[in-house]
Amino acid sequence: MSATNITLKNNEKRVLEYAEFSDVNLSLSESSELILKLANFAENSEIKIYGKIGKYARISVVFADFSKGNTKIKSQIDLAEEGANCDWHLATLSNKKDEKIFDISFKHLVGKTTSNMDNYGVARDESKIVFSGVSHITEGAKNSNAKQNAKIIVFDTNAQGVASPILKIDENEVQASHGAIVGQLNSDHMFYLMSRGLTREEARTIITLGYLKPVSSQFSEEIQSKIENAIKEAM
Numbered sequence: 001m002s003a004t005n006i007t008l009k010n011n012e013k014r015v016l017e018y019a020e021f022s023d024v025n026l027s028l029s030e031s032s033e034l035i036l037k038l039a040n041f042a043e044n045s046e047i048k049i050y051g052k053i054g055k056y057a058r059i060s061v062v063f064a065d066f067s068k069g070n071t072k073i074k075s076q077i078d079l080a081e082e083g084a085n086c087d088w089h090l091a092t093l094s095n096k097k098d099e100k101i102f103d104i105s106f107k108h109l110v111g112k113t114t115s116n117m118d119n120y121g122v123a124r125d126e127s128k129i130v131f132s133g134v135s136h137i138t139e140g141a142k143n144s145n146a147k148q149n150a151k152i153i154v155f156d157t158n159a160q161g162v163a164s165p166i167l168k169i170d171e172n173e174v175q176a177s178h179g180a181i182v183g184q185l186n187s188d189h190m191f192y193l194m195s196r197g198l199t200r201e202e203a204r205t206i207i208t209l210g211y212l213k214p215v216s217s218q219f220s221e222e223i224q225s226k227i228e229n230a231i232k233e234a235m
Helices: 187-195 200-216 221-234
Strands: 004-008 013-018 024-028 033-040 046-053 058-065 070-079 085-094 099-108 114-123 128-137 145-154 160-169 175-184
Touching: 004 013, 004 033, 024 033, 024 058, 033 221, 046 058, 046 085, 058 070, 058 200, 070 085, 070 114, 085 099, 085 128, 085 200, 085 221, 099 114, 114 128, 114 160, 114 200, 128 145, 128 175, 145 160, 160 175, 187 200, 200 221
Parallel strands: 004 024, 013 033, 024 046, 033 058, 046 070, 058 085, 070 099, 085 114, 099 128, 114 145, 128 160, 145 175
Antiparallel strands: none
């Protein structure tokens, strides 16, 4: 499958959704706005995303990964001109022996640019999820703002979650923060749901649906249905 190339002209506004794609190249010109929804259901996929965001342009990337096997997603978004803004929201589920690696990076090349990243994952069985990447505020990029958040729930003893957000700051007068949480499934939540008559797997399914819903709910009904079926199948 050939790369998906998306170019927005000045002041152009678009909402795009893809359930089949390979590499993605993005270019947003001045004051354009893009909501990009990517749902990955492929097997053993390797995807690269590159974006260049122009003056006062805004992009929101919503990425739902329900692929199988080994998955590698590498993304770099360059905030190339003043006022460029990127929001990134990712949800993923791994099971069996899946290994999923997400390297999500932003580069603030000039001042007054903003990046915000939220990654959510659920790992079960003997699978592994890795969230990494760098938010780099370069020299001269004053008054920029970079935030990173990564959260992984580990369902089973042999499942692994790794969250390694990195901030690289080469300028003063900026705002930057990051947070990473990797933890076991909350036993109180499981007990409450099972006390209401649900089986263990039904309880796990409900918890997973709720945890990943902030991302999955952004998609069309057709894609939401595929996500729900993928979660139920994985449970």
